[in-house]
Structure formats: structure tokens, C-alpha cells
Amino acid sequence: MLMKGKKGIVLGIANKKSIAYGIAKACRDQGAELAITYLNERFEKKLAPIAEELGCAERLYPCDVSKPEEIKALRESLERDFGQIDFIVHSIAFAPKEGLSGHFTDISKEAFNVAMDISVYSLIEVTRELKPILSDKSAVLTLTYYGGVKYIPNYNLMGVAKAALEMTVKYMAEDLGRDGIRVNAISAGPIKTLAAAGIGDFSFMLKWNAAHAPLKRNITIEEVGNSGMYLVSDLSSAVTGEIHYVDGGFNIMG
Ligand code: 0WD
Numbered sequence: 534m535l536m537k538g539k540k541g542i543v544l545g546i547a548n549k550k551s552i553a554y555g556i557a558k559a560c561r562d563q564g565a566e567l568a569i570t571y572l573n574e575r576f577e578k579k580l581a582p583i584a585e586e587l588g589c590a591e592r593l594y595p596c597d598v599s600k601p602e603e604i605k606a607l608r609e610s611l612e613r614d615f616g617q618i619d620f621i622v623h624s625i626a627f628a629p630k631e632g633l634s635g636h637f638t639d640i641s642k643e644a645f646n647v648a649m650d651i652s653v654y655s656l657i658e659v660t661r662e663l664k665p666i667l668s669d670k671s672a673v674l675t676l677t678y679y680g681g682v683k684y685i686p687n688y689n690l691m692g693v694a695k696a697a698l699e700m701t702v703k704y705m706a707e708d709l710g711r712d713g714i715r716v717n718a719i720s721a722g723p724i725k726t727l728a729a730a731g732i733g734d735f736s737f738m739l740k741w742n743a744a745h746a747p748l749k750r751n752i753t754i755e756e757v758g759n760s761g762m763y764l765v766s767d768l769s770s771a772v773t774g775e776i777h778y779v780d781g782g783f784n785i786m787g
Pocket of ligand 1: 552596
């Protein structure tokens, strides 16, 4: 029970295939108490049974991170129902379809701004708004992808957003370290989720990764979940500002 006594909020569960679900499940299995959020009404019904399963039916809150008032309301709900929290899992990204295939240079300013707002700035805003209720030994975790380091076909705009997200993790780690808040990212290998379905020719990415990764296979949300649990637990108490690869070793290949 590595997470016994720990309370945390998980943002970004769309369904049971979501990486956020894998992390929430691993934390719950190790004794954590959770709160989870849903994007909009469309997801509320779908998430109710998941919240039940994760033992947090009474802590299922709306939060569209593009709306500052919903982030503020989230803090009030958490403070009221939960008091202090020990960890935040931010497993959210979005880019308009035009940014995930075709000519990179054709991306509009509007699409660029939306992707940066939801996929990058939201990590800063959520952490800042929840900081007053974070305990003095707390952890923030976000999700990134290798397409933010090297060119990956069709990852396009999301690649630029992930590059910005990875540097955001490092600057936040320095800024918040003095308050006992650790900030890390997992760089996960490709997994077939709802968000992944938006990326052009995603099945090729899966095949390429499995063929070239040292482990010669793709990874699961359970595996990301276990590594995520480690990064929000006290087991990683001296780890901050890290981009931790959970990709079967793909990133080491030349
Ligand atoms: O191969 C993959 N699936 C990888 C994903 C490899 C490496 C990293 N990642 C990252 C993603 O970029 C993202 O940051 O992991 C994170 C989670 O993605 P996921 O688990 O692959 O995808 P999904 O299950 O779709 O969850 C992402 C969710 C959204 O789902 P939809 O399908 O509706 O986009 O992010 C949420 C939403 O639930 N989301 C938002 N939440 C609050 N406010 C917003 C928003 N404005 N927009 C999207």
C-alpha cells in the first residue's frame, strides 16, 4: 500500500482506455484516495461508473481546462470535499485536426493557440490554482511523447506543444521545488486511445514502435500507470524535473 494516506486529483480520463485511467487505477490499487474530472456533460455519464470503480463517486467534478472559472471551481470543490491533496495527474492534450496531419507550415494561429493553451498552459494554470491546497510533500505529473523531441510523422502541432510542455515541466520543477512540490512527466510510447485516434496514420506509429523498441512490443496503460504511481508516490521523493520514458526503450534507438 504505497499510496496509503495520499489524496490526489486525476484530470484526463475520457474512458477506460485513457492513460489517466491506468494511472488512477494503479494509485487506487496502492491505497490512494482519488478525485477525477470530466471534460463536459458528454463525458459525465461515461465517467460515473469509472468514478464508482475508483472509489470516488462523490468526487467527480467538471473541469474543461480552457475555462479558468472551471479550474477555480475545481479548487473549491476539492477544498470542500477533500481538504489538502498530495498529487495532481494532468493527462490532457488537444490539437485541432488540422494540426495532426498534412503540411506543418499550413497550421493556423488559432489552431496553434488552442493546442498550446489546452496541452501546455493548462499544466501551469491547474498547478497554480491548486497550489494552496497542495501538501508540503506533493507531486505533479503530466504526459508527453517523443514527438516533442524528434520529428514523428503527422505528430506536427502536438510535437511543438510537447516540446513546450517538457520545458514547462523543468521550469515549474525549479520554481516549485522550494515549496516541496515535485513536477515530472512520463513520455509514453504510442497507445491506442481516443486522443491517439486523431493522429494521422497512428497504426503505423504503433507498428514502427513495436518493431524498433528494444522490448519489441508496444506498452500498456497499466505499465504507464505503475510508473506514474511511482512518480507521484514518496518512492520518487528526490525526483523532479524529469522526463521519464515508458516506451519499451524506443527513444534510445539511433
Ligand atoms: O499514444 C498515446 N496515446 C500517448 C498519449 C503517447 C504519449 C503521450 N500521450 C499523452 C497525450 O498527449 C495526453 O497528454 O497522454 C495524455 C493522455 O492522452 P490519452 O490517454 O492518449 O487520450 P484520451 O484518453 O483521449 O485522454 C485525453 C483527454 C481527452 O479526451 P478526448 O478524447 O476528449 O480528447 O484529455 C481531455 C479529454 O478527456 N481533454 C480535456 N480535459 C479538460 N479540458 C480538454 C480540456 N479542454 N481537452 C481534452
